[in-house]
Amino acid sequence: MKKVLVLLSIFLIIGFFYFWENKDKEEKEKVSIVPDIHKGIAGLNQLKEIRDENSVSGPLFYTTDGEPIKVSKVVEAFDYDLNYFKSANLSCGQIYNPVYFENLISKFEGSNKIVYNFIYNGEELSSYKAILMPNKMKYTDLEDFQRDFGFCDNDSDIYPKTFNDSWLLLVSSCKNSDCERVKNVIEPNLYFNY
Numbered sequence: 582m583k584k585v586l587v588l589l590s591i592f593l594i595i596g597f598f599y600f601w602e603n604k605d606k607e608e609k610e611k612v613s614i615v616p617d618i619h620k621g622i623a624g625l626n627q628l629k630e631i632r633d634e635n636s637v638s639g640p641l642f643y644t645t646d647g648e649p650i651k652v653s654k655v656v657e658a659f660d661y662d663l664n665y666f667k668s669a670n671l672s673c674g675q676i677y678n679p680v681y682f683e684n685l686i687s688k689f690e691g692s693n694k695i696v697y698n699f700i701y702n703g704e705e706l707s708s709y710k711a712i713l714m715p716n717k718m719k720y721t722d723l724e725d726f727q728r729d730f731g732f733c734d735n736d737s738d739i740y741p742k743t744f745n746d747s748w749l750l751l752v753s754s755c756k757n758s759d760c761e762r763v764k765n766v767i768e769p770n771l772y773f774n775y
Contacts, residue, residue, distance in 0.1 A: 640748050641697065641713050642772040649702045650763060659692040659714065661730075669731025685729065688717040699763050707759035709767055712739060712751040720744050745773050 645652070666682040694714040701707035720726040723741070726749060727733075730741045742752045752768060755761045 639695070640774055641695070641711065641750070642770075642774050643697070643699075643711070643767055644770045645699075646766050646770065648766050650766065651700045651703065653698045653700075655696045655698070656693050657696055659689040659694055661689070662686065666729070666731075669729075673728065673731060673733035675728065682729075685718060689714070692717060699767050701759055701763045704759055706757055707763050708753070709755065709760050709763040710739065710753040711742075711767070711771060714749045714751070716744055716747055716749050719746075720749070742768075742771070747775065748773055 639654075643652070663679060663682055663686065666685070667677050667679070670677045670682075692715055694712050697711040697713070699709045699711070718726075718729070723744065726744050727741045730739075730749075730751060732740050739751045739753050742750045744750060750771065750773075752764075752771075753760075755764050
């Protein structure tokens with residue numbers, strides 16, 4: 582009987598160490614899918630590059646395609662007012678209807694916009710912006726969205742690009758080649774995540 586208890590104790594001890602070792606292996610395998618931060622700055626830089634190069638969280642997907650483009654994201658209040666819409670409307674040669682735009686502004690009241698700023702290699706002149714807002718007007722036609730937000734104005738800094746049921750996307754126009762470089766990388770890769 583003593584021999585059975587000794588053998589049973591040995592098996593329990595061996596089993597405990599076996600499961601302990603396998604638990605550590607599973608945790609190491611989970612960690613191994615991300616860059617090794619134990620490599621110091623190189624590991625941290627690799628994590629930062631992965632975070633900055635792609636955006637798969639949030640409503641807007643973009644990628645920098647490995648270019649040295651810094652991305653900042655700021656949430657701001659919806660700040661388009663009657664003067665903005667009047668100017669955009671008149672520059673498009675359309676009849677300005679203040680009642681319509683008062684209604685539009687009231688639908689966006691309390692809403693935020695997300696401003697993404699893409700800068701090439703830290704050069705402020707290369708700034709390219711994408712602005713995301715909720716589709717409170719429930720646009721179903723791109724021309725309506727463009728007409729309301731002044732697409733025909735060639736001097737406009739920001740113009741409507743696309744939309745879906747949930748979001749409106751406006752992008753900045755470029756006035757120099759540095760901005761065009763950023764735009765050529767970012768704009769073809771802008772998609773809605775939802």
